[in-house]
Amino acid sequence: MTRLAIIDIAGGHQPMTSPDGSLTVVFNGEIYNYRELHRNLAAKGHVFRTDSDTEVLLHLYEDLGTDFVDPMRGMFALAIYDRRDVSLHLARDRFGKKPLYYSQTPRGLVFASELKALKPLAKAAGDTWTIDDQAIYDYLSLAVVPQPRTIYRKVSSVPAASVLTFKDRKTSVRRYWRPEFSPKLDVSYAEAQRLSRESIAEAVGLRLRSDVPLGVFLSGGVDSSVVAYEAAKLTGSDLQTFTISTPGALDEAPVAARTAAALGIRNTVLPLQINALDGLQEVIGHYDQPYADSSAIPSLQISRLARQHVTVVLNGDGGDEVFGGYRRYVAAYNASRFDQLPRSVSSHLSSALGRFNSSRRGPLGFVSRFARGLSLDAPERYLAWTLDMMRESDKRKCWRGAPSTPTEVLISSRSRSELSALDQQMATDIELNLLSDLLVKMDIASMAHSLEARSPFLDHRVAELAWRLPDRHKIKRGTPKSVLRDAYRGRLSDEVIRGAKRGFEIPLRSWLENDLRSILLETVGSRTALVRSYLDGEIIDDLVEQRSMTERNWAYIVYALLVLELWLQRERSGSQPVHGCASAPRASTR
Helix, strand or coil: CCECCCCCCCCCCCCEECCCCCEEEEEEEEECCHHHHHHHHHHCCCCCCCCCHHHHHHHHHHHHHHHHHCCCCEEEEEEEEECCCCEEEEEECCCCCCCCEEEEECCEEEEECCHHHHHHHHHHCCCCCCECHHHHHHHHHHCCCCCCECCECCCEECCCCEEEEEECCEEEEEECCCCCCCCCCCCCHHHHHHHHHHHHHHHHHHCCCCCCCEEEECCCCHHHHHHHHHHHHHHHHHCEEEEEECCCCCCCHHHHHHHHHHHCCEEEEEECCCCHHHHHHHHHHHCCCCCCCCCHHHHHHHHHHHHCCCCEEECCCCHHHHHCCCHHHHHHHHHHHHHCCCHHHHHHHHHHHCCCCCCCCCHHHHHHHHHHHHCCCHHHHHHHHCCCCCCHHHHHHHECCCCCCCHHHHHHHHCCCCCCHHHHHHHHHHHHHHHHHHHHHHHHHHHCCCCEEECHHHCHHHHHHHHCCCHHHHCECCECCHHHHHHCECCECHHHHCCCCCCCCCCHHHHHHCCCHHHHHHCCCCCCCHHHHCECHHHHHHHHCCCCCCCCCHHHHHHHHHHHHHHHHHHHCCCCCHHHCCCCCCCECC
């Protein structure tokens, strides 16, 4: 256990054991409402030795058993060993912000926060790991390995919002929470705005609790600006904010600086200089599985820069998934009108509009993907409207690995047909994209530099309120995240409220054509490339030379192949970092 030490620096050492020795806990994360839980438990007669949130877990378990997770608000991966009945309980927070992996071996159960830590434990217990072809099959569509599966057979993530119990050499998993979108609240638009502000303000206040220096990541967007606004109300001019400056027209630093000035808070600009090859190698070193979200590269650099100033940062992560901020949510909201058209008409529209091959971020790119999705079944539509990588029809032509189940089947299993089209899209994003991509990206990037990242929008009470708002409040006049924007209209500047979503724009296509071209040809382009045991070599050559799938997200597909090849090489060499890339040990956010 490597502790970062955020709350009760002197008293929160781990592993922590109850006074009678019957319970032991190891805990990574933060329980933001630990003070309130401490008071309630003390009122029941529980005696505390420390002021840490770790000790609260022991007393909660004594009081509630495996239901101890229910009253907690926070991010956590934890293990409680109960000597009284010789049982082990592993638990993860509701959204799965904190990772936790496990494997059942010939000698028992092993678990860890990282695969690189779990592997030697499994080996010592007499187990060997092999690559799961199904994980690679899904990766080609999602750019990540979807949880609870991992890249290795017999190794899984503890599911989000679940408690896993290991007793008498048997494993059982209980899910204690799931996103709920109904019943819808019967509230006016003005009331929805007020309720949203109140819930966000409380969530931000809870996440300002820290015994170490704390700040806020402030971009030019709505979500982080809302967090900074609410934090500034509570802390005043002492609040530190950090903004990334990037070359080019998409630089958000000027907008963020004006926001900070208007709020009367300090703003530090962190200049981001990225070397494509070094950044790629760093991702391969830190991310223990194939992970092809290219924004992991700047996320690692941002975390490194911010850690020079603070130990904890608040961010705007989750605002889109909670309040409906992606353009694909506008598409889903309007798709029901097109679904009533005859299939022949929607197919004609798809053919006519889907041929535009322009920037994915541009209006034509969005229209093209929207149109192409209209004629597809729901799971394929989800893929087209998100990353737009390989679909089953593509993989059937080029797959050379073991027989695998279509990724669309996985998507169908996560979809909830009883929901509206908008809520279906959001629910699937939460179960797939948020869990296995976005939260993995920020957790590993921040922990690699011993920085704790807190996300007020992913407070489950904020999310439960937002999800139950009527669809018309989330998408109003074709504007995504309408209720959140209007809730802070007049409190934040119009350039923030009306600004387009940017995100970290990595010039991935340019990189693949220039900075990463040599390594792409030397690895994926080689006749001996390991990835060619999974995909047809001619198809790979066509992709590398831009003769195939150019109407799709070509850059992401090729980048995913490059990441996969480098990961396979690293795996074959005994999990040593590729090209000298070093991986720092993970620190818990305790």
